Amino acid sequence: MIRLQPRDLAALRWVGEQYAVRLDILQRLLGRGAQQATAVAGQVGDSSARRVVRRWQQARLVQARKFFFASPEWVWLTRHGLRQLHLPYRFWAPTVGALPHLHQINAVRLLLEQQAELSLAWQSERRLRQVHLQPAGLHLPDGEAHLANGEVVAVEVERTPKSRRRLAQILDRLGARYSGVWFFVTPQSRRAVAAAIGAQHARFHLYPLAQVPLAEGEP
Numbered sequence: 477m478i479r480l481q482p483r484d485l486a487a488l489r490w491v492g493e494q495y496a497v498r499l500d501i502l503q504r505l506l507g508r509g510a511q512q513a514t515a516v517a518g519q520v521g522d523s524s525a526r527r528v529v530r531r532w533q534q535a536r537l538v539q540a541r542k543f544f545f546a547s548p549e550w551v552w553l554t555r556h557g558l559r560q561l562h563l564p565y566r567f568w569a570p571t572v573g574a575l576p577h578l579h580q581i582n583a584v585r586l587l588l589e590q591q592a593e594l595s596l597a598w599q600s601e602r603r604l605r606q607v608h609l610q611p612a613g614l615h616l617p618d619g620e621a622h623l624a625n626g627e628v629v630a631v632e633v634e635r636t637p638k639s640r641r642r643l644a645q646i647l648d649r650l651g652a653r654y655s656g657v658w659f660f661v662t663p664q665s666r667r668a669v670a671a672a673i674g675a676q677h678a679r680f681h682l683y684p685l686a687q688v689p690l691a692e693g694e695p
Contacts (some may be wrong), residue, residue, distance in 0.1 A: 496552035593625035
């Protein structure tokens with residue numbers, strides 16, 4: 477039987493909230509709660525993260541798998557892990573098509589939490605779906621950023637261009653519900669999102685996804 481430390485619990489809950497995380501993201505999550513100095517500030521080494529994952533696997537809390545040849549493995553909670561952490565989510569297993577977008581959302585959340593220095597709380601799309609029980613077809617953001625001033629901002633990661641009609645529907649829905657929307661865009665999606673926003677720059681903001689650490693490259 478393994479004994480979980482506070483940093484284990486924090487990282488496991490983060491993984492559960494985000495469906496799954498890649499090992500390099502997990503290195504930074506574990507680095508937040510490291511009790512000793514690490515070679516790279518704010519993150520544990522690759523081998524240390526792998527040892528933690530193996531401990532979690534022995535306790536049947538997570539599964540791990542390498543999906544892409546030149547990319548780190550992914551980690552997600554088992555049904556047993558979800559129950560042990562009292563997370564109210566249905567079991568979810570990764571699919572190859574979902575991982576690139578999911579990884580970029582994880583990288584954006586990690587960056588925002590680091591920049592906010594604990595003044596930001598994140599609500600994941602998985603959590604929002606559980607709370608709001610949205611009917612199929614209704615759009616939920618990739619996450620909510622709850623700021624220290626009480627403002628709640630929707631966060632969207634746009635990897636590929638959407639149709640003008642679909643973007644208009646998303647902006648209408650998010651604009652009616654949130655005080656602001658932060659779009660993290662690729663060069664491919666930027667033009668379409670900017671055109672949809674038009675003159676509404678006071679509430680809708682664009683940020684280059686390329687400036688988010690870990691977001692670019694292989695999934």
